[in-house]
Amino acid sequence: LYRRLAGVRDLNELMQIKGMGQAKAATVLAALEIGRRIASARPLDKIHFGCPQDGAAFLMPRLRYATKEQFLVILLNSKNKVIGTELVSEGSLTNSVVHPREVFLPAILQHAASICVAHNHPSGDPMPSIEDRQLTAVLLAAGKTLGIPLLDHLIIGDGAYYSFQEDGALEV
Incomplete structure (x- = not known):
């Protein structure tokens, strides 16, 4: 599941998960992007x-x-x-x-x-x-x-x- 989530870049892909509406999917997508940026962030x-x-x-x-x-x-x-x-x-x-x-x-x-x-x-x-x-x-x-x-x-x-x-x- 983590590997699948780590590669997600599309709202619709997240909304395919049971119980994941548009608002929750947008929040999760934003959190994933922040995580990716933090992981590679250095001046x-x-x-x-x-x-x-x-x-x-x-x-x-x-x-x-x-x-x-x-x-x-x-x-x-x-x-x-x-x-x-x-x-x-x-x-x-x-x-x-x-x-x-x-x-x-x-x-x-x-x-x-x-x-x-x-x-x-x-x-x-x-x-x-x-x-x-x-x-x-x-x-x-x-x-x-x-x-x-x-x-x-x-x-x-x-x-x-x-x-x-x-x-x-x-x-x-």
């Missing part, structure tokens, strides 16, 4: 991405229970401190459409020194697909061209993550 300038575990710890509360794929770009300064996060794409249960221009636009506009990208696998299994590997190669090459390096691509699963950097898979 961004205090968050440092020194290793893939840091990135996974930052992203896990936000992405672990999402029921649709979400693709994020994390913007980093020259000391690998977070200066912002942007939702690039929200897709379906199994994929989301991502293009390098949408990934790097926030990095350019916010003067990021580098980026980390991340998405979730609602299935819970963080192992990358062929498409994930292809996208990572495209983003790595685009980052080199733009002078905004891609430091990692993290895939968040259910309590687990995959890091392209840790796996040595950030090669063009």
Whole structure:
């Protein structure tokens, strides 16, 4: 039940639960959103991405229970401190459409020194697909061209993550 509730983002979904009217569902939905925000709340300038575990710890509360794929770009300064996060794409249960221009636009506009990208696998299994590997190669090459390096691509699963950097898979 907790896992199901953690991923709820729609009022109608909550109202399917017996005894849950619109007012109660709205209250529960608001409480869930507050919980998600508190779980991932820290001043961004205090968050440092020194290793893939840091990135996974930052992203896990936000992405672990999402029921649709979400693709994020994390913007980093020259000391690998977070200066912002942007939702690039929200897709379906199994994929989301991502293009390098949408990934790097926030990095350019916010003067990021580098980026980390991340998405979730609602299935819970963080192992990358062929498409994930292809996208990572495209983003790595685009980052080199733009002078905004891609430091990692993290895939968040259910309590687990995959890091392209840790796996040595950030090669063009």
